Amino acid sequence: MATSPTIPENPGAITASWLQQAFKSGGNPNLPAIQDVALEEIGAGVGLVGRIFRCNLTYRGPEPHGPQSVIVKLSSPHRETVEIARTLRLYQREYAFYTTLAPEIPLRSPQLFYGNFDDASHRFVLLLEDLRSLTTADQIEGASATQARTAVRAVAEMHGRYWNRVDQPPVSGFHSSSTPERHSLVQAVYQSSLPTVLERFGYLFPDSLRRLAEEFGSSMVGYLTAVAAGPMTFTHGDFRLDNMFFGRGSGEFAAVDWQVSGIASGLSDVAYFMSSSVSTAVRRQIERDVLTEYHGIVHASGVHDFTLEECWRSYRQNMLGCFRTPIIAGGQLDFTSDRSRQLADVFLQRTLTAIGDLNAKEFLPTRS
Incomplete structure (x- = not known):
């Protein structure tokens, strides 16, 4: 049985080794070996109650069959924001959605590769499909x-x-x-x-x-x-x-x-x-x-x-x-x-x- 990886306390803990372990724990043991990961923070400055990182992956071997990139979502580094999230059960709710309901609803959401939530600290992590093949729109401009x-x-x-x-x-x-x-x-x-x-x-x-x-x-x-x-x-x-x-x-x-x-x-x-x-x-x-x-x-x-x-x-x-x-x-x-x-x-x-x-x-x- 795969050992669940720890919840990263900061983006520096999102390493190739951590991602490999997370994929394995989440039911993807045959993913090619990850050689390196390059992180970029996305969504900063838009009022997020947490941090989101795109992880661009490099694999060992000439023909990798894993995703080129994935999304990692972490709890906020700010104590005040975490307390708001705890009061409103924000991280707990999202973790529960992806682990219990997402596969059955008719509205598409990113595939969950791995998730973990710690009730005592109210810290969480989600390893998700990157939807970069789809397009986004600017909320300030507004939807067509x-x-x-x-x-x-x-x-x-x-x-x-x-x-x-x-x-x-x-x-x-x-x-x-x-x-x-x-x-x-x-x-x-x-x-x-x-x-x-x-x-x-x-x-x-x-x-x-x-x-x-x-x-x-x-x-x-x-x-x-x-x-x-x-x-x-x-x-x-x-x-x-x-x-x-x-x-x-x-x-x-x-x-x-x-x-x-x-x-x-x-x-x-x-x-x-x-x-x-x-x-x-x-x-x-x-x-x-x-x-x-x-x-x-x-x-x-x-x-x-x-x-x-x-x-x-x-x-x-x-x-x-x-x-x-x-x-x-x-x-x-x-x-x-x-x-x-x-x-x-x-x-x-x-x-x-x-x-x-x-x-x-x-x-x-x-x-x-």
Whole structure:
């Protein structure tokens, strides 16, 4: 039986020997001998809760049959970020996704070659397929109409598979967004983050949306309870353009970064994507058509008790909840690079505009 390699504490520990052992432990004992590995960090400066490295491999022998490159994902070197990840179970969730659910879902994700998670330290490692043969898009620029439709079609297939069928393993073992404890935790983190966001990005908030952001924080538990009363499915949770890969052929698509995957409203993925990753102009142009197609795919999967009108209402309701991610991230993460600051600006501006466009304030719980 292969011995599991240790979880690397830093990129210097990702050696040819470590990779060979990881491949063997993960069920690839016949991989050619790795002679050397060259690391390059990718995704730096975009608010990642961890570090990602592309490992370019050199093999011994003239005709190697192993991958030319792989991806290694590690936990963050920053203690504060690791504590956020521990509180929200981010690394644990992604490890669980790749080891239990990824092989069966209809939405493509990178193949897992090896994974390990240590509960005591909350450190983890994932050795993944490199999707460099696919293309990416710039979240700041935003998805094209074609890319947006491709992404929503793909996530609709996944949502339809598990729609109101989340009580069976392996999905039942995943984090649920519908627990009272979760609601209170998210509310507390949101409310502690909002003052910092208003200080950093206050120029993006019209007075009406500043007030709405504050009111949403104080009434979040009631809002989340109302959302949880609707249909539940398995969701990606961070369904935005920086986590997507597109093929050159029609419809080819893959998603990465499953750290916040779990049980939630399916329309939360759609609202989050449309508000964060599609320019306001494109969103306004395709929004209705995209939701109609999403509903059709979910309906075709056997969900016949969810009308198009209910789908649109759930989308608008979940759009109000899109306050959470940019405000929590904007208040908790460090935006030291120009890229991360620009991304936060665009993300928040699009979200605020979408919340206003869809009159999502309607779904703010009334105070008794």
